[in-house]
Amino acid sequence: MRDGPDISAIAALIGDPGRANMLSALMDGRALTAGELAGVAGVSLPTASGHLSRMVGAGLLVVAAQGRHRYYRLAGEDVAAALESLMSLAEARGHRRVRTGPRDAAMREARSCYRHLAGAHAVRIYDSLRARGAVAVGVSGLEVSSEGRRFLDGLGVDLSGLAGRRVVCRECLDWSERRMHLAGPLGTALLDYVLASGWAERVGDSRVIRFRPRGLKALEAAFPLDKDASATV
Incomplete structure (x- = not known):
């Protein structure tokens, strides 16, 4: 897009089926682990971790550590x-x-x-x-x-x-x-x-x-x- 914010990067992240399934699973406001989200997306844990890292970096998700686990949730109601x-x-x-x-x-x-x-x-x-x-x-x-x-x-x-x-x-x-x-x-x-x-x-x-x-x-x-x-x- 020549005018306004660039939506292409966000759109590409959401458009991947695995990532879309992860985001959908978080739509109820819960926080889930990478393992749980890997199951939702139907991908391996390393693949899920890569997806999650990209979505955190893009501001779609936030992550919090609790004990041995890292929990992911949507970054906000705007997402x-x-x-x-x-x-x-x-x-x-x-x-x-x-x-x-x-x-x-x-x-x-x-x-x-x-x-x-x-x-x-x-x-x-x-x-x-x-x-x-x-x-x-x-x-x-x-x-x-x-x-x-x-x-x-x-x-x-x-x-x-x-x-x-x-x-x-x-x-x-x-x-x-x-x-x-x-x-x-x-x-x-x-x-x-x-x-x-x-x-x-x-x-x-x-x-x-x-x-x-x-x-x-x-x-x-x-x-x-x-x-x-x-x-x-």
């Missing part, structure tokens, strides 16, 4: 947002995996996207918050209204992490729904609430967030949509 956008683009253009299974359908319903909730249920939460005016576009971007803070505080969502933050929430394009869900500190607080309240649980070592039946009922009651009201008439 996760870029990956989610690429997934959305791939989905829209028909670049899907050849083999799909039950986990793919579950991922579309609800999954972790770095530190916030994504999927159909996350889109529902965002649409409901926008409809009730709890979240709106302000001077500095997406903002939580005073009514929204009262509502979320009354629901039991921990808003302490929002204090002093210049940006408390932002939109994130959902690759499976191709619509927006909520990211940022508020998105993190909502995911924490969903899990802590027992509405849903993480599934193994995947990004899937599985809602329990009572959790789905609680979700629908707390975050209603206009179509919910019309369906009961």
Whole structure:
């Protein structure tokens, strides 16, 4: 590119299938070892170590040593947002995996996207918050209204992490729904609430967030949509 930042180096790193699988595995916010990521990528440990070194050098990953192990995680929410956008683009253009299974359908319903909730249920939460005016576009971007803070505080969502933050929430394009869900500190607080309240649980070592039946009922009651009201008439 002759103008603006050079995206070619970052694009080349992400574009390798093995590295793409590693990055995808870290999209739930966990930190994993080189051995674990080698298994995800289907490569040998030395090959995985080379990939990881390059991604750390490019600022896509950070690494921390703990005892004998070195743990790798995404460098930040901006990296996760870029990956989610690429997934959305791939989905829209028909670049899907050849083999799909039950986990793919579950991922579309609800999954972790770095530190916030994504999927159909996350889109529902965002649409409901926008409809009730709890979240709106302000001077500095997406903002939580005073009514929204009262509502979320009354629901039991921990808003302490929002204090002093210049940006408390932002939109994130959902690759499976191709619509927006909520990211940022508020998105993190909502995911924490969903899990802590027992509405849903993480599934193994995947990004899937599985809602329990009572959790789905609680979700629908707390975050209603206009179509919910019309369906009961």
